[in-house]
Amino acid sequence: MAKEKGRKLIAQNKKARHDYLILDTYEAGLVLTGTEVKSLRQGRASLVDGFVQIDDGEAWLYNVHVPEYSQGTWTNHAARRKRKLLLHRAEIDKLYGKAQETGHTVVPLSLYFKDGRAKVEIALAKGKKEYDKRQALREKQDRREAARAIAAARRRQRA
CATH class of the missing domain: 1.20.5 (Single alpha-helices involved in coiled-coils or other helix-helix interfaces)
Structure with missing residues (x-):
């Protein structure tokens, strides 16, 4: 089976671009379970209420809805669980410092597959x-x- 190439969009957060002024964007990997990946491959996800928080030097994605995999069994995942983001230490430190400023937050903009790997585009944003x-x-x-x-x-x- 050939490895898929390019970028396949799964979900976009258009509301974030309307509600926030985007200051800086980052691409982050996601730590997912098998059923989450299968559900994403079906093109089902929602970023509407999602946000990123940095706890103990690790970035976490909250409130992103990945519905349960329809053919999943008892090993299925929770739809709105927190998911770890894979970022470089310098990026996490920069995001943490900027997110502490008043009115700044980190929001997900899009969720996609890039060369077969699930990625999320996150943005440092300021509320409008x-x-x-x-x-x-x-x-x-x-x-x-x-x-x-x-x-x-x-x-x-x-x-």
Whole structure:
């Protein structure tokens, strides 16, 4: 059986990009059980309530929902258990120092397979205020309207 290559996205946390200002991103490995890997290969996971906490010099991923494997037996995993993240010591120390600052947190952005290994993209983030969120939505809507207007003008030119 050939080893799979490339990046296969499993889950994304779009809400995190809306609720937080992303300052820095990291790629981390995950310590998983066999049934968790099989469940992820089926493309089932949710990062919505997930967050990263650093305890005793180790990074842990909390509240990420990986549903139980449908063909699993009594060896199945708990859906919302804490999972250890594999990061370099310098990265953990940097994240810990920055996360201690007021308003900063570490959130998961995406969960994917990279060359057959489960990885999670985590980000050092700062919470946005309500008016920042509205401003970001307004900018997104303005870009979309501008793109529509350009496309309509091009269609009129061709006709």
